[in-house]
Amino acid sequence: xxxxxxxxxxxxxxxxxxxxxxxxxxxxxxxxxxxxxxxxxxxxxxxxxxxxxxxxxxxxxxxxxxxxxxxxxxxxxxxxxxxxxxxxxxxxxxxxxxxxxxxxxxxxxxxxxxxxxxxxxxxxxxxxxxxxxxxxxxxxxxxxxxxxxxxxxxxxxxxxxxxxxxxxxxxxxxxxxxxxxxxxxxxxxxxxxxxxxxxxxxxxxxxxxxxxxxxxxxxxxxxxxxxxxxxxxxxxxxxxxxxxxxxxxxxxxxxxxxxxxxxxxxxxxxxxxxxxxxxxxxxxxxxxxxxxxxxxxxxxxxxxxxxxxxxxxxxxxxxxxxxxxxxxxxxxxxxxxxxxxxxxxxxxxxxxxxxxxxxxxxxxxxxxxxxxxxxxxxxxxxxxxxx
Numbered sequence: 001x002x003x004x005x006x007x008x009x010x011x012x013x014x015x016x017x018x019x020x021x022x023x024x025x026x027x028x029x030x031x032x033x034x035x036x037x038x039x040x041x042x043x044x045x046x047x048x049x050x051x052x053x054x055x056x057x058x059x060x061x062x063x064x065x066x067x068x069x070x071x072x073x074x075x076x077x078x079x080x081x082x083x084x085x086x087x088x089x090x091x092x093x094x095x096x097x098x099x100x101x102x103x104x105x106x107x108x109x110x111x112x113x114x115x116x117x118x119x120x121x122x123x124x125x126x127x128x129x130x131x132x133x134x135x136x137x138x139x140x141x142x143x144x145x146x147x148x149x150x151x152x153x154x155x156x157x158x159x160x161x162x163x164x165x166x167x168x169x170x171x172x173x174x175x176x177x178x179x180x181x182x183x184x185x186x187x188x189x190x191x192x193x194x195x196x197x198x199x200x201x202x203x204x205x206x207x208x209x210x211x212x213x214x215x216x217x218x219x220x221x222x223x224x225x226x227x228x229x230x231x232x233x234x235x236x237x238x239x240x241x242x243x244x245x246x247x248x249x250x251x252x253x254x255x256x257x258x259x260x261x262x263x264x265x266x267x268x269x270x271x272x273x274x275x276x277x278x279x280x281x282x283x284x285x286x287x288x289x290x291x292x293x294x295x296x297x298x299x300x301x302x303x304x305x306x307x308x309x310x311x312x313x314x315x316x317x318x319x320x321x322x323x324x325x326x327x328x329x330x331x332x333x334x335x336x337x338x339x340x341x342x343x344x345x346x347x348x349x350x351x352x353x354x355x356x357x358x359x360x361x362x363x364x365x366x367x368x369x370x371x372x373x374x375x376x377x378x379x380x381x382x383x384x385x386x387x
Contacts, residue, residue, distance in 0.1 A: 076210065079174025085205045086162055091190050092197030094168065094179045096243050097221070098278065100232040101184055101252045102259030104298075104381075108373045109188045111380030115371075117142070120192060125152035127185055128202055129161035143194035160202065167206035169226050172213040180206055180226050180277055183246065184262075190247035197245070228278045232256075234285050256293065257284035260322055263315070263374060266350070266358040268323030269343040276341055283326065283342065286334045291322055299381075301374055304363050308354045315374050316363055323348050323359075 113120040122133040130152035137151035166182030189195045218239040221227045232253035243251030261283045302314015331338045349359045364372040366379045
C-alpha cells in the first residue's frame with residue numbers, strides 16, 4: 001500500500017467514526033436526525049389560557065401578546081381569514097378591545113333571563129342571525145353550550161343574517177380574535193349559568209391585521225378606530241391593560257355612565273344604522289364630564305310623578321335628565337361627531353309623555369306583568385347580593 005493510499009484510508013475511517021458518534025449522541029437526546037426543530041403554534045397556548053382564565057372566578061387581567069413575545073413561525077388558526085368571512089368560534093376565543101362594560105346592562109339581561117329562559121335563547125338565536133327562537137324551541141334543560149338542545153326560527157344556517165353578527169379583527173399571526181362590538185351581549189352569554197367560554201358563536205371578520213405585531217399592531221388598531229383604550233372612568237390606558245377575556249371576572253371594569261347610556265336608548269338617542277364603534281362610550285364620556293351623578297342614588301328606581309326631572313333622585317330620574325341633556329347637545333360637541341352619527345333624538349322620549357313610549361316602559365316596577373329594564377337590574381342585584 002502506498003503512503004497516499006494509507007492517508008485516504010485513515011481519513012475515511014475517521015469520518016465514519018465522527019458520523020457514528022454524532023448519530024449516537026442525537027439518538028440519546030431523543031432527536032430525529034431526519035427532522036428539524038419545530039416551533040409550536042400559539043393556538044394551544046391561547047386555548048389553554050382562555051380555559052384557565054374562564055375556570056377561575058378570581059382571575060385578573062394579564063398582559064396581551066405584544067412585541068415581548070417571540071415571532072411566531074407557524075401561521076395562526078385565523079391568519080387566512082378574509083374581511084367579510086363568517087367564522088365559527090367560542091366565546092373564550094374572543095379578546096376585548098375595550099376595558100369596561102356597563103354592568104347594569106348585563107344585570108338587566110341576567111335578571112330577565114332568570115325570569116324567562118326562553119328570552120335568553122330568543123336573544124341568542126337573534127344574535128346568531130337566525131331570527132329568534134322557534135315556537136316551543138327550548139325546554140328547561142336547554143343550554144347554550146349544546147346547540148342541539150334548542151331550535152332557532154331559521155334552521156338553514158346558509159340563510160343566516162350576517163349583518164347582525166359581531167365583528168372581529170384578526171390579531172398578530174392570526175392567533176387571536178379581537179372583538180370590536182358586542183362586548184355586552186357576549187359577556188352576558190358568558191355569565192349565564194348555561195353559557196360560558198365554550199359557547200359557540202358566529203362572528204364576521206371586520207379586518208385582518210395578522211401581518212402586524214407588537215406596538216405596530218396596536219397603532220393600526222387605534223388609527224382604524226378598532227379599540228377603546230380607556231378605563232371605566234374614561235382615563236387613558238395601554239393595550240397591555242386590556243382584559244384577557246369577556247364576562248365579569250377576567251378584568252372587565254364597571255362603567256356606571258355606560259350603563260346609564262344604555263337605559264337612555266330610544267329616550268335620549270337611538271342607535272343609528274350603520275353605527276359608530278363604541279358609540280355608547282362617546283355618550284358616556286361626554287356625560288361623565290357634563291352630568292354629575294353625585295346627586296343621584298342608582299340603587300333605587302326613584303319616583304317619576306308628577307315630573308321625572310324633579311320628582312326624585314333615583315335611577316329613572318337620572319335617565320330622564322341625562323336624556324334631556326343628550327337631546328340638547330349640538331353637532332360637534334361630542335368628540336366632533338354629529339347628532340346623526342350619535343343617533344341623537346330630536347325630542348326626549350320621542351316627544352311622548354313620560355308615562356308613554358320607551359320611558360313609560362322603563363318605569364314599570366318588578367311587580368308589573370312586564371317589568372322595566374331598570375327594575376330587572378336592581379332586582380337581580382338585590383337577590384344576588386350585589387352592591
